[in-house]
Amino acid sequence: MKAIVCEQLGPPSSLKYKEVEDLTPKEDEVVIAVKACAINFPDTLIIQGKYQLRPELPFSPGSDIAGVILKTGAEVKDFKEGDEVFGVVPYGGMAEQVCCKTKNIFPKPAGMPYKIAASFLYAYGTSLHALKDRAVLKEGETIAIMGAAGGVGLAAVDIAKKLNARVIACASTTDKLQLCQQYGADEIINYTTEDLKARIKELTNGRGANVIYDPVGSSYTEPALRAMAWKGRYLVVGFAAGEIPKIPLNLPLLKGCAITGVFWGRFTKEEPDKNLKNSLQILDWYKEGKIKPFIDKTFPLSEAAYALELMMNRKVKGKVVIEI
Ligand SMILES: NC(=O)c1ccc[n+]([C@@H]2O[C@H](COP(=O)([O-])OP(=O)(O)OC[C@H]3O[C@@H](n4cnc5c(N)ncnc54)[C@H](OP(=O)(O)O)[C@@H]3O)[C@@H](O)[C@H]2O)c1
Known part of the structure; x- marks a missing residue:
């Protein structure tokens, strides 16, 4: 072969x-x-x-x-x-x-x-585990998604809309952001040309995002965390930009927020029954034409x-x- x-x-x-x-x-x-x-x-x-x-x-x-x-x-x-x-x-x-x-x-x-x-499975499995099991994202909450047009990012946009959340998609080009809008993103931010923290705050009437989904890392992480709402959940998904950020621990203290690790591969081994349920949920949504x-x-x-x-x-x- x-x-x-x-x-x-x-x-x-x-x-x-x-x-x-x-x-x-x-x-x-x-x-x-x-x-x-x-x-x-x-x-x-x-x-x-x-x-x-x-x-x-x-x-x-x-x-x-x-x-x-x-x-x-x-x-x-x-x-x-x-x-x-x-x-x-x-x-x-x-x-x-x-x-x-x-x-x-x-x-x-x-x-x-x-x-x-x-x-x-990889992209939707990771994002469903992140949003449902780790962030417990609720209907009406606002989620800001970094790298929103990437593999796991776009799956997160798609799933967050199915969970009736408000989505702020953050990405590097107009083309990528337009794709996020086609997948239902309510707001968009080009984080290479706009002030990420200021724009998330502006789009949430100063309150900040309830959940931040971050598969990118690097210099986007700290401004995103600074734009987190009280009792928010920051999802650490990956470091596609290469650098693993170091975070001042006063930030989660001041915001009463959680910084939550997401590791889908380990989840599939540690909690196979829960992962099976998630995978079947993803398949059902696909069959019903709700995600693609x-x-x-x-x-x-x-x-x-x-x-x-x-x-x-x-x-x-x-x-x-x-x-x-
Ligand atoms: N924790 C887990 O269980 C889990 C599971 C799957 C994947 N991951 C991780 O999640 C991350 C994304 O995976 P993916 O498969 O979705 O990748 P992907 O499709 O390439 O998406 C990554 C996004 O990151 C952004 N990015 C910013 N700076 C970048 C750089 N220097 N090089 C590459 N991309 C950059 C890009 O969006 P912009 O151009 O718009 O910035 C890109 O769309 C990876 O770090 C991966 O290891 C984690």
């Missing part, structure tokens, strides 16, 4: 597109013929050795997959060859085949395109390195998908 292979840690340009051995499942595993693999920011980190998960070399990146079951291990009872599935694997998705345990996968709803199925991932661009497997570079250079909106 063909695969994108990380043989040495480094930027996307160091990845190889090459022929590798076909996969054989262990007794409790399946091999999936991958049809689509959506890119997530952690894929850009794992190949550089900058992510918390550090697979042994060589490995293929890629977690968010959809495809057809090709082979099943002897103990697998709940899936069979030919079943259409989607799910999240630790890595290995940017290849014609990926091997995983069945707890990682769901039956793909009939009629759901592979590229949509591959774009759901935005797919900006698709690429063939041979161009996966280029797709990763676009993401690292802030040149994509919503999801980018490798189609196989």
Whole structure:
């Protein structure tokens, strides 16, 4: 089979597109013929050795997959060859085949395109966990979302609107902000040209936002935290801009607010039943036509390195998908 292979840690340009051995499942595993693999920011980190998960070399990146079951291990009872599935694997998705345990996968709803199925769980799973389980976002509350046109950011906009919150979308270009408006954002802020703290305060009559969703970090974090309402919840989701901010602890004291960590990957392992409920909720919303991932661009497997570079250079909106 063909695969994108990380043989040495480094930027996307160091990845190889090459022929590798076909996969054989262990007794409790399946091999999936991958049809689509959506890119997530952690894929850009794992190949550089900058992510918390550090697979042994060589490995293929890629977690968010959809495809057809090709082979099943002897103990697998709940899936069979030919079943259409989607799910999240630790890595290995940017290849014609990926091997995983069945707890990682769901039956793909009939009629759901592979590229949509591959774009759901990571982004919407993270954002539903953040908004519902960590922030307990309530109807009518205001949430300000950093990086709002990115993968997890746009999913947060989409879900916050389903929860009847008021959304302030914050992003770096007019084009990205227009997409957020199409997804229902009530207000927009270009945080590269406007004063983030002053604008959030202005848009909330001086009270500040009840919840802030931050997958970006860097110099946006402190002004956003300074624009937090009394008893607000600040969601630490990621650091796409690279720098991990250091926060003066007088700020949460003065605002009576919580700074709350969000780690969806660990949540799926620590609380699998709750995660299953969330995943089924996301699927139901999709089937009811209430949410839909935005797919900006698709690429063939041979161009996966280029797709990763676009993401690292802030040149994509919503999801980018490798189609196989
Ligand atoms: N905690 C969790 O469980 C969890 C789960 C999934 C992802 N994450 C993290 O969430 C973050 C976003 O992931 P994603 O897949 O949504 O990525 P993404 O689609 O690339 O979105 C990230 C957004 O960050 C903004 N950004 C600002 N400065 C940037 C820079 N220097 N380089 C790249 N982007 C920059 C960009 O928006 P603007 O151009 O508009 O600023 C971009 O749209 C990552 O740090 C990822 O590791 C965390």
